[in-house]
Amino acid sequence: MTATRRLPACVHVEIGANLQTSRDYLVHLAVDLANTYGKASREARAADKALRAVDELRHTLDDASAGELPGNAWSAAIYYGANAEVRQPDIARVLQVHQADSPNCLCIEGNN
Numbered sequence: 001m002t003a004t005r006r007l008p009a010c011v012h013v014e015i016g017a018n019l020q021t022s023r024d025y026l027v028h029l030a031v032d033l034a035n036t037y038g039k040a041s042r043e044a045r046a047a048d049k050a051l052r053a054v055d056e057l058r059h060t061l062d063d064a065s066a067g068e069l070p071g072n073a074w075s076a077a078i079y080y081g082a083n084a085e086v087r088q089p090d091i092a093r094v095l096q097v098h099q100a101d102s103p104n105c106l107c108i109e110g111n112n
């Protein structure tokens with residue numbers, strides 16, 4: 001028997017927020033390095049590469065979460081706009097559906 005591998009919604013939400021923070025940081029870093037060393041410098045190109053890697057990871061996990069969390073349990077806000085104020089109602093809904101479906105999850109206060 002093959003186990004279905006999946007992450008709980010609360011973990012996707014946490015990863016999404018961290019990738020958003022990482023991306024925001026790398027955007028600023030790439031600009032700073034390009035201004036300091038030049039756009040074509042090794043330093044600036046390495047920062048651009050790191051940014052593209054974060055974007056690829058985010059896109060891949062966005063796809064994975066969409067496959068793992070059906071209907072109302074998923075939102076594009078998990079991986080895109082995770083830290084934006086305007087997307088917080090979507091994140092809250094995802095976590096509410098998750099906690100109703102998984103009452104034993106460690107993300108619920110009192111379960112750990």
Ligand SMILES: [Zn+2]
Binds near residue numbers: 008010011098105106
């Ligand atoms: Zn959970």
